[in-house]
Amino acid sequence: xxxxxxxxxxxxxxxxxxxxxxxxxxxxxxxxxxxxxxxxxxxxxxxxxxxxxxxxxxxxxxxxxxxxxxxxxxxxxxxxxxxxxxxxxxxxxxxxxxxxxxxxxxxxxxxxxxxxxxxxxxxxxxxxxxxxxxxxxxxxxxxxx
Amino acid sequence: xxxxxxxxxxxxxxxxxxxxxxxxxxxxxxxxxxxxxxxxxxxxxxxxxxxxxxxxxxxxxxxxxxxxxxxxxxxxxxxxxxxxxxxxxxxxxxxxxxxxxxxxxxxxxxxxxxxxxxxxxxxxxxxxxxxxxxxxxxxxxxxxxxxx
Numbered sequence: 001x002x003x004x005x006x007x008x009x010x011x012x013x014x015x016x017x018x019x020x021x022x023x024x025x026x027x028x029x030x031x032x033x034x035x036x037x038x039x040x041x042x043x044x045x046x047x048x049x050x051x052x053x054x055x056x057x058x059x060x061x062x063x064x065x066x067x068x069x070x071x072x073x074x075x076x077x078x079x080x081x082x083x084x085x086x087x088x089x090x091x092x093x094x095x096x097x098x099x100x101x102x103x104x105x106x107x108x109x110x111x112x113x114x115x116x117x118x119x120x121x122x123x124x125x126x127x128x129x130x131x132x133x134x135x136x137x138x139x140x141x142x143x144x145x
Numbered sequence: 146x147x148x149x150x151x152x153x154x155x156x157x158x159x160x161x162x163x164x165x166x167x168x169x170x171x172x173x174x175x176x177x178x179x180x181x182x183x184x185x186x187x188x189x190x191x192x193x194x195x196x197x198x199x200x201x202x203x204x205x206x207x208x209x210x211x212x213x214x215x216x217x218x219x220x221x222x223x224x225x226x227x228x229x230x231x232x233x234x235x236x237x238x239x240x241x242x243x244x245x246x247x248x249x250x251x252x253x254x255x256x257x258x259x260x261x262x263x264x265x266x267x268x269x270x271x272x273x274x275x276x277x278x279x280x281x282x283x284x285x286x287x288x289x290x291x292x293x
Contacts (some may be wrong), residue, residue: 027252047182064249072239073152073187098251115237116154119193141255 072111179215
């Protein structure tokens, strides 16, 4: 009986209250004591400005990513967007460029051909081994038609 | 930023002849009221395709770039002058512009058509009901133009 009394003596309501200074603050079961000293009413609510953690990185085209300025004198760079067999400019689905950059590449290619820097009917032999920026067999999007 | 850029392709010449030809080209720019800003040589290279200039086929050429400021009315005259120069295979005057900084819109373009902004705009335009208003075929006079 005495044992039971000893056990139950600890389970008095007062044990659930902690004395800090002059006030008796309620101790929440399951929470650490350290955080509840400075608890505000909305402290344990979820943070609002987290954003979507599963959002994928924004895709950027090759030229925009490296800030490359397309120039009509740079025939080597321009020929990376041409077919090595026909010398024709690849469409946007193959090159993977954004609209603005694709348009500027097309315009610069015409300028370059007119000024005599870039070959028209084919791709220069020295440029064939250049790193491939676009693969016609693996377009980033299906064909327009 | 210079206003115009001239890319010259000169035929294979000996050094003193090349200098004379370039001087001539530069002087035509100055004559037309232009100011030369920069002079760059891009070397003597084989041309990307054989070019005919003044009844002669060329397979090799010397590339030069001249940057200059000139009045817009002068460009037509310049092109005329360069056409007549025998030493020039090709001449190409381009207007220099500051590169416009823009964000890459690839992400937007890769979305399925229903989610793309420009496609959505098209759909909106299609939904608009166009009420055709009858256009009277009058010149808009407030008097009767013919003799009654």
